Amino acid sequence: MNATQEQLKLKLEQALVAAFGDEYIGVDPILEPAKNPKFGDFQANVALSLSKKLGMQPRAIATAIVEKLDVSEICESPEIAGPGFINLKIKTSYLEQQLKAINSDPRLGVPKTQNPQKEIVDFSSPNIAKEMHVGHLRSTIIGDCIARILEFRGHEVLRLNHVGDWGTQFGMLITHLVDTYPDIMLMETSQGNYLQGDINIGDLVEFYKEAKKKFDNDEDFQKRSRDAVVSLQSGETFTNAAWKRLCEVSRKEFQVIYDLLDIKLAERGESFYNPYLANVVEDLEKIGLVEENQGAKCVFLEGFINREGDPLPLIVQKSDGGYNYATTDLASVRYRIQKDQAKRIIYVTDVGQANHFNQFFKAAEKANWIPEDVELIHVTFGLVLGEDGKKFKTRSGDTVRLKDLLDEAIFRAKKDIETRLEKDDREESENFIKNVAEVVGLSAVKYADLSHNRTKDYVFSYDQMLALKGNTAPYMLYAYVRTQGISREGNIDFENLGENAKILLTENAEFTLAKHLLQLDEIISEVEQELLPHRLCDYLYNLSDKFNKFYENCPVLKSAEPTKISRLILCHLTARTLKLGLDLLGIKVLERM
Incomplete structure (x- = not known):
């Protein structure tokens, strides 16, 4: 629907110029998705914003725009509502054409970027000789998801693990x-x-x-x-x-x-940059950014103060002649720009390091080491909390080992599967149970993290993340399994439904599902720019919910042709969208649970 909205926006801009003259070239028609379906699919609010300038009532402005507006290939006749809103409803035939187009597209209508570039995602970054703990979970999972989405969009992505492999x-x-x-x-x-x-x-x-x-x-x-x-x-x-x-x-x-x-x-650990550290300090000294403070070489930047209100130094060389992580970070950003030729460098760490990143970004900018076409981004995330609302710890108060956390999720998923199999009087092989437990357990942990806005803390709860209902990985996986169940029950090969098979939308649940399927390109584009994976999670959760309602209200295998084939295509499109979306989150699907 991203492309559809762009087409409608262009047509509204052209109608605005045709109605009121060239001075309105480039004026934003303020086209947004309608908040209420009864007002159609999109709403343009530009008439209200131009009332004072044109000296006309908003409804009169809207009427003049609509008279020059040709959207007949995409929409029903535009309607003017309230004080001057222009409501647009997508034609059923257009929706059916769009669905047919994405059905024949391996990328489901998500184009590759027109501006591919080299991007670096710096994530995970544990310390040598120390175990990975729950604090590394978020950086590892969020960083991987961001890298997957950027790769899917066609960027050249370098995934870097800046391990702590050097020091006293x-x-x-x-x-x-x-x-x-x-x-x-x-x-x-x-x-x-x-x-x-x-x-x-x-x-x-x-x-x-x-x-x-x-x-x-x-x-x-x-x-x-x-x-x-x-x-x-x-x-x-x-x-x-x-x-x-x-x-x-x-x-x-x-x-x-x-x-x-x-x-x-x-x-590419800290030690990699050791040969470049002396040059960092030397170059900073040459441009006059270094000041000596208590024997240490420091960079002082406006706006950075300590708790006492004194200027906060960025130490680039300690009094004993050694270097620290600020020097390493400055060396790494220079290397990534000059040698790796990166145009966007994304650092995924906890919000507690925000001040450090702001400070060394500012130092690199002040040294003129960051070209105008290069972007440095600190992707922050909050804490993982226990169900008591405090920092997630073991009962003894120790930091939770990441391996223990993942093993526990798999163990609980396995117990849940065995309980359900016993309840349903169903037998499965040990390999089946082991595989399903591992996929469900690990997916539950990943999704629980990614489904929350990364900038906020979230409560870690095995019970919630493994639930079959709600915004969880098991709910998503089950929706996918349901689509595959339709294939097995009807002995249907989704890949061979016929190139000329028509999609026919008649029921409300079909329209709702269809429109949501067509929003995937818009969501992925948003996540690519804003680096907020929970937006994709929300989309997939709503897709699963809309599919389940479609499944409950629209018989598939029992329908007569051509309705049956049309609904099978909707099932297949849902399955493919879920599989692609979950893969971008780093989650595997299951054919059976």
Whole structure:
């Protein structure tokens, strides 16, 4: 319907100029979808806004516009309502033509962008040697969804995982590694250096806790850890090989989560930008943006103050000569613009980091490192809360491990499936139950997150997200399964309903479903620009709801021809739209539940 609205808008603009002259070229006809179906499908409100300028009553202006308006191919005769609203109702024949067009289109009427560009989505970004927790859930799921939608629209998307793989914590980890495995040796080969020996770190998080405990209580360990940091930063071979080994262990753990959630990412951690950090500081100094403050090199920007009301520094080099994450972020944005040639860079992190991103964006702009045709966007999200309304934690007060959360969702989905199978006296294979439980459980977690406005906190509830009713993944999956059930029951091949099969709309439920199906292009375009995945979730939920009402009120298999074939096409279009929409959310469909 996006294209339809654009056509109507153009015709209204032409009618406005024909009625009142060239000075009205470019005036917005204020065309919007009608809020009440009884007023048609669209409403133009321009007559009210021009009353004072033209010195005429709005109804008279609307009448003059309608006299010059030709929308006969798309709409019924325009009607003027109230003080001067122009109401437009789409013709049934036009709706049927549009449905037939998207039915033959593999993209369901969603065009590729006319302006494809290189876009970077920076998301997930866990820290090496630390486990992914519930806080990484939102960044990972939201970032993946945004990347999928941009890719579908035809942009070249680079999905980057800016992992925390550098810093002083590696000194204590490397020292603990050497203490725990004193027999390890450095092996130097043409393919690179690696550690040889019986190393079985196992739980890297426990390994980290052990190292931290020693660091806090053992002065000798502290000194050796600091020496290890110096060795690492200087590129010493053994220390570097130990660092790589620790990163590999973490990377394998992260990949378990990414494989489970079907997430594709290219890792480019903080360490990647180390060679570029000195140049960042040097270039900032050359243009006079750097000030020294308590031995540290800082950039001070207007509008950034601390709690005491004093100017808030963006530290680019610490007093000991080391760099921090602000320097790394500035180096990364330069690299992404200059080397990756990105035109839009999207960072997906929690809202708590908003001030940091605003500050380093501003610093990069002040340094003239951001060309006019490049856009930096911080996609923020709120907290995940427990059902008590507080930050989501385990009963013992610890942060919830992401793997535990996903396993629990799958376990609960499996119990629910087994209960329903027993109730229905139905038997299924263990593989069937396992697959359905995994799809439903993971989909429920993803959808529960994406269906909420990302800018707000949301309450995490297994019971709510796994419910078969309401705005949930299971409700959506069940609507898709219902369409496939029609195919199986009637032994219908949806892919071969006939190229010349007609779509005939007669019942209100058919019209409602048809109009909603034609809005997919508009919704995806909105999400592409506004980066708010919950808009797509709302669309799919309403589609499922409208399809269920259609299914209840319009017999499909029991209808006579040509009604039967028409309704089968509507079922198939619904199934394809649900499947595409859910795939853009990172959710797989099921043929049976």
